[in-house]
Amino acid sequence: IVNGQAFNATPAKLLACPGAVEVTECMTSSQYDAVVAAVRGKLESLPSTCTASDCPQADWAGCVLRMAGHDFMDFANGQGGSDACTDMEDPENAGLPACLASGEHGSSLQEVYQQFCTQVSLADFLVIAAEAVIASTRARAAGTASLDLRSIFRFGRRTASSCDFAVGRLPDPERGCTAVEETFVTRMGLTWTQAAALMGVHTLGRAQVQNSGYHGWWSDPENSRKFNNNYYVSLLAKGWLPELAINGNSAKNQWERSDIGRDTSVAGHEMMLNTDLCLAFSEGGGNGGPVRAHEHNCCAWLSARTIDGAVRNNGNEYCGGNVIRGRGDRDQCCGRQATRNDCGDKDRPTGPAAAAVLDFAADEAAWLRSFADAWQIATENGHSQLHRLGDCGSTTETAASSVSSISSTPETTSSLPTETVTSTEWASPDSSLSSNASSVSGFLWSFACLVSSIFLRF
Numbered sequence: 001i002v003n004g005q006a007f008n009a010t011p012a013k014l015l016a017c018p019g020a021v022e023v024t025e026c027m028t029s030s031q032y033d034a035v036v037a038a039v040r041g042k043l044e045s046l047p048s049t050c051t052a053s054d055c056p057q058a059d060w061a062g063c064v065l066r067m068a069g070h071d072f073m074d075f076a077n078g079q080g081g082s083d084a085c086t087d088m089e090d091p092e093n094a095g096l097p098a099c100l101a102s103g104e105h106g107s108s109l110q111e112v113y114q115q116f117c118t119q120v121s122l123a124d125f126l127v128i129a130a131e132a133v134i135a136s137t138r139a140r141a142a143g144t145a146s147l148d149l150r151s152i153f154r155f156g157r158r159t160a161s162s163c164d165f166a167v168g169r170l171p172d173p174e175r176g177c178t179a180v181e182e183t184f185v186t187r188m189g190l191t192w193t194q195a196a197a198l199m200g201v202h203t204l205g206r207a208q209v210q211n212s213g214y215h216g217w218w219s220d221p222e223n224s225r226k227f228n229n230n231y232y233v234s235l236l237a238k239g240w241l242p243e244l245a246i247n248g249n250s251a252k253n254q255w256e257r258s259d260i261g262r263d264t265s266v267a268g269h270e271m272m273l274n275t276d277l278c279l280a281f282s283e284g285g286g287n288g289g290p291v292r293a294h295e296h297n298c299c300a301w302l303s304a305r306t307i308d309g310a311v312r313n314n315g316n317e318y319c320g321g322n323v324i325r326g327r328g329d330r331d332q333c334c335g336r337q338a339t340r341n342d343c344g345d346k347d348r349p350t351g352p353a354a355a356a357v358l359d360f361a362a363d364e365a366a367w368l369r370s371f372a373d374a375w376q377i378a379t380e381n382g383h384s385q386l387h388r389l390g391d392c393g394s395t396t397e398t399a400a401s402s403v404s405s406i407s408s409t410p411e412t413t414s415s416l417p418t419e420t421v422t423s424t425e426w427a428s429p430d431s432s433l434s435s436n437a438s439s440v441s442g443f444l445w446s447f448a449c450l451v452s453s454i455f456l457r458f
């Protein structure tokens with residue numbers, strides 16, 4: 001039970017807020033920044049320790065981002081998307097109530113949401129919260145390429161209190177690229193390149209048996225709290241073998257690191273799901289197609305010359321050691337005892353998004369550009385009336401599911417608002433139930449909206 005609600009209730013029920021708005025009426029850049037700062041404050045106040053078994057900031061950031069991803073992955077035929085409604089009984093959502101409300105490492109989004117919930121819809125809030133953890137963990141990554149999700153953010157998502165249609169829509173990792181295609185390409189309208197770009201979020205956080213039944217980090221623990229392209233670098237510059245029946249459960253199969261650099265005492269248990277590895281690897285023959293651990297007993301590895309960009313971005317480490325071109329490279333990547341079967345051609349990966357994975361591992365800026373495209377489509381699918389920050393009072397109509405390009409203009413100032421938003425419209429609806437913090441932020445919010453609407457008018 002969380003906030004008097006069953007653990008599997010929808011996010012809108014788990015995150016209690018008297019007077020919560022269903023739709024955000026107005027949001028300026030500084031208001032967006034206020035939400036981001038509050039979420040970042042929560043994340044960055046957690047211990048910054050990171051060991052092979054414990055990394056609180058990675059867990060919290062991962063949970064918040066997974067929440068947003070699982071919210072938009074239920075989009076189909078104009079229904080669902082980023083509406084703050086998910087089927088919380090789906091085992092793929094296990095663990096999410098922690099960072100939402102009950103507390104992950106003692107911290108939850110609930111306290112932040114309560115400061116803004118009478119002005120910002122939960123549907124918008126969960127997207128901004130995810131963008132906040134991306135911004136914080138990107139800053140930690142110290143990469144030179146920039147990612148500016150604020151400049152493309154649009155508010156106006158409507159929170160849904162029920163979504164029975166979402167049942168069974170989350171992709172099952174066991175199904176590999178069949179599930180990726182179904183969810184991202186067919187339902188959400190992404191290209192394979194954009195699907196692969198979105199999957200790079202798995203650099204953050206990890207899988208835990210008590211949640212999903214899977215186990216391990218996609219990157220080493222230190223990288224798992226940095227929003228960088230290490231997911232692609234790991235996928236290509238390390239070797240992978242099937243790991244069947246995780247924790248004795250034959251329905252849960254994944255890939256585990258197999259090369260000579262594997263050291264669980266330092267890097268924890270490094271793994272990939274079928275839905276990750278299949279992007280780059282497929283195996284020919286009778287059982288062909290993108291790889292699945294329980295069907296393809298093969299080693300996923302590539303020759304050093306095929307992945308020189310990934311190796312360069314891996315501190316010149318290839319399968320845990322020096323670059324070997326020629327004999328011995330397979331043993332270095334797969335181990336001597338491994339099956340002699342390779343997951344496809346070591347010089348020519350043929351997974352459905354292989355070219356994108358190679359590109360993203362070599363060029364972080366290319367990944368971030370595709371990621372921003374994919375993120376905007378994913379978070380806007382299903383919403384037809386969205387507004388740029390500061391565009392309060394005018395409506396920007398979009399065919400949300402067919403957004404294909406992104407404007408880099410931070411705020412729309414060319415279209416004047418058709419109505420003025422007054423401060424009374426922004427008063428906290430029930431001050432006896434709201435916290436002091438929420439009243440203060442409500443007042444500041446109202447003031448900012450008033451100033452913004454006056455500014456836009458003149």
Ligand code: HEM
Pocket residue numbers: 058059060061062063065066068069070073094095171172173179180183198199201202204205206207208209211212213214273275
């Ligand atoms: C085919 C699509 C996907 C599949 C099959 C998948 C599957 C999974 C699984 C099994 C876990 C482990 C959860 C746990 O044990 O706690 C996980 C974690 C995670 N997923 Fe995905 N995922 C997919 C797409 C996405 C997307 C689109 C996002 C966000 C944009 C996302 C974000 C995350 C994050 C950040 C974690 C780490 C969670 C944590 O540390 O608590 N995933 N995913």
